[in-house]
Amino acid sequence: MTMTSAPLLALAAALALVAPALAQDASDAPAPSADGAQKISVLVTFGDEPCPESTGDEIVVCAQKPESERYRVPKELREEALEKKANRGGAWGAAVEDYDQNVASVGRPNSCSPVGSYGSTGCLAKALREWYAERREIERAAKDD
Structure with missing residues (x-):
């Protein structure tokens, strides 16, 4: 390698490293910090409880449910538990046979x-x-x- 080609190789290597950064446009810029972000509150109210009002940059999404649902397991989870219970039912003998066939x-x-x-x-x-x-x-x- 001669003395004149060494600086050219160094310049080419530096440009190769910088080229991807120069090719990016403003749309690829990182997202702004969370300081200016909006706050979103999602909540469920029961009975006659009022939904809280939004303040400033806060967005409030409120679902209203009857008072009878306040201390209950959500309906989706109740249905899932019933399906599992229906599939699991049967006699102890069948459970032992299943254990013997699958585990033991x-x-x-x-x-x-x-x-x-x-x-x-x-x-x-x-x-x-x-x-x-x-x-x-x-x-x-x-x-x-």
Whole structure:
């Protein structure tokens, strides 16, 4: 490398580092600080409670619910709990059988588990059990309709 090409290489390297910064426009500028940002309050009032008034840069979003809902679990969560309870119901014997098939059998012959040397032999049996259970549900739903 000669003495005249070294400064040119340094200049080219400096321009290569600065070029992306020069290519940015004002729309890529960082967002302004939170000092001038608006405050948004979202709240729920019950019964005859008034919604608070907004002040200055504050935006107030207020939902009104009946007084009977004040100390209750929200309806969405209640429905979710009922769905879980309906799916979980059944006899203790069925729960024990389910435990025996899914938890206690890991590593045993015909277990369909990656744990242990017998895991692969039970995968077909497990798939068939699931298929038969699904068919029973479909038939039960067809009878109910």
